[in-house]
Amino acid sequence: MKKVLMISLLCITLASLGMAQEQISGPQSGTLGPGTYLVVGDIQVQAGQTLVVEPGTTFLHNGPWSWYVYGQLNADGTEADSIYFARQNPVPEHRWRSIRFETGASAASTLDYCAIDNCNIPSGSPISMKGGGVYINGVAMTVSNCRISNCDAYWDGGGIYAQNANVIITNNLIVDNAATSGANGGGIVVYNCTEAMITYNEIARNSATGT
Numbered sequence: 001m002k003k004v005l006m007i008s009l010l011c012i013t014l015a016s017l018g019m020a021q022e023q024i025s026g027p028q029s030g031t032l033g034p035g036t037y038l039v040v041g042d043i044q045v046q047a048g049q050t051l052v053v054e055p056g057t058t059f060l061h062n063g064p065w066s067w068y069v070y071g072q073l074n075a076d077g078t079e080a081d082s083i084y085f086a087r088q089n090p091v092p093e094h095r096w097r098s099i100r101f102e103t104g105a106s107a108a109s110t111l112d113y114c115a116i117d118n119c120n121i122p123s124g125s126p127i128s129m130k131g132g133g134v135y136i137n138g139v140a141m142t143v144s145n146c147r148i149s150n151c152d153a154y155w156d157g158g159g160i161y162a163q164n165a166n167v168i169i170t171n172n173l174i175v176d177n178a179a180t181s182g183a184n185g186g187g188i189v190v191y192n193c194t195e196a197m198i199t200y201n202e203i204a205r206n207s208a209t210g211t
Helices: 002-006 007-015
Strands: 020-029 031-034 033-045 049-051 057-061 067-069 070-074 082-089 099-101 108-111 114-115 132-135 142-144 147-149 160-163 169-170 173-175 186-189 195-200 200-203
Touching: 067 070, 108 114
Parallel strands: 020 033, 031 049, 033 057, 033 067, 049 070, 057 082, 067 099, 070 108, 082 114, 099 132, 108 142, 114 147, 132 160, 142 169, 147 173, 160 186, 169 195, 173 200
Antiparallel strands: none
């Protein structure tokens, strides 16, 4: 766990910029990676479809794009070979808009050894303004061994927002996220998740203007 969290995301991103990048957007299924992909539009995993992301895969976003999961997403890196979701360049225009597990998505979805960095869901977004890094609605899935950092949500859950789902959120580093505009939970918000398991996470330096 500690090895993956100590890797500099900035260094990985800058190294990736010098590599050939396949552009992707729209519906995705099957297997992606390893390698570097430039995300140029919203990504969807449709109902009944499965997308598997291999260890050692990097996704660089060049705009305010979201990942909408209605089927099954398995992004499972390893301690030595993580999966990165980040912006292409360190400019505000390249901040992206979270991985979103919507109602009906598979509970077999997983995020493991992923780095999710520099998401921003501003006021007036055409999507729910909750869950800056990861949004989970009614999907009893697992988020483990991930680093979620520098993500903002206009409403609740700068790092992670989950509702109506008995999620498992374990062994993650959730740092430097924010919930703005009188919102709650700079790090994690779980709502109506009566049997959720939130264990062994390091949650630090998050902020919220609510509670």
